[in-house]
């Protein structure tokens with residue numbers, strides 16, 4: 001059983017801070033690394049795989065720094081996000097070459113085992129260029145587990161997979177996690193992560209935004225303050241009526257640029273507000289014309305986690 005520890009890790013590329021002061025501890029089982037594009041997930045994974053040096057802080061596996069330590073590479077398997085592979089070789093040859101690079105005692109047996117685990121035995125002799133995206137992904141997975149690593153890192157492994165391939169990989173990750181391996185996979189889709197990972201680490205704009213059980217993360221995301229844009233037949237009256245509601249924290253009357261107005265409301269308690277709004281309107285004889293949630297983008301949901 002292995003643990004990967006990141007202590008105050010930062011990584012910058014010139015002026016770009018890709019990872020900003022992240023402290024994170026990964027233990028056995030499956031952990032999901034969730035965050036929108038550009039959050040720093042790949043950078044973090046590459047540091048955990050020992051391929052990239054942190055600019056500050058330490059990344060260790062069972063207390064040993066990971067960067068450029070070939071002995072540690074034996075403990076870690078990486079499924080990179082990149083699509084490119086050696087197309088003109090068979091899946092078998094590719095996995096076997098990796099087994100040989102690891103100088104395994106019986107590379108052929110290891111390659112056979114890894115290919116069987118990802119259920120690619122039937123297609124193993126075909127050239128990789130004839131594989132579907134999902135099949136390529138499975139061969140990448142086989143090369144990552146051929147040396148039986150205790151830590152497995154997967155960068156956006158579900159991208160481009162159909163539902164059946166997805167289920168298959170989910171089962172496989174569960175199985176490998178149940179064996180006591182430390183598994184981390186990245187994704188930008190909450191539903192994907194919560195189906196597999198008991199534990200979720202959230203990254204936003206290079207920072208470690210939240211950490212914990214998926215229920216806790218979902219609660220934080222759904223109960224965040226919501227913004228609404230509302231139009232009615234009397235926006236001024238509506239704005240002053242709504243501000244008196246305890247479920248709101250801010251109300252603004254905004255010119256809509258076409259001579260009219262809209263009301264922007266910040267709701268603290270979203271279910272209470274949605275319930276109260278029609279009652280407030282009817283009490284004041286106001287007709288609601290449009291109620292639209294604003295700012296529902298994934299980025300804004302995630303950024304709420306950072307700024308809360």
Ligand SMILES: Nc1ncnc2c1ncn2[C@@H]1O[C@H](COP(=O)(O)OP(=O)(O)OP(=O)(O)O)[C@@H](O)[C@H]1O
Pocket residue numbers: 013016017018019035036037038039040041042043044
């Ligand atoms: N080699 C590099 N040189 C310069 N900037 C980089 C480099 N690699 C990553 N970055 C920048 O660092 C930030 C984090 O990138 P990273 O790829 O780690 O994020 P990510 O969460 O994996 O995103 P994605 O899902 O889009 O791959 C981004 O702003 C990116 O543009």
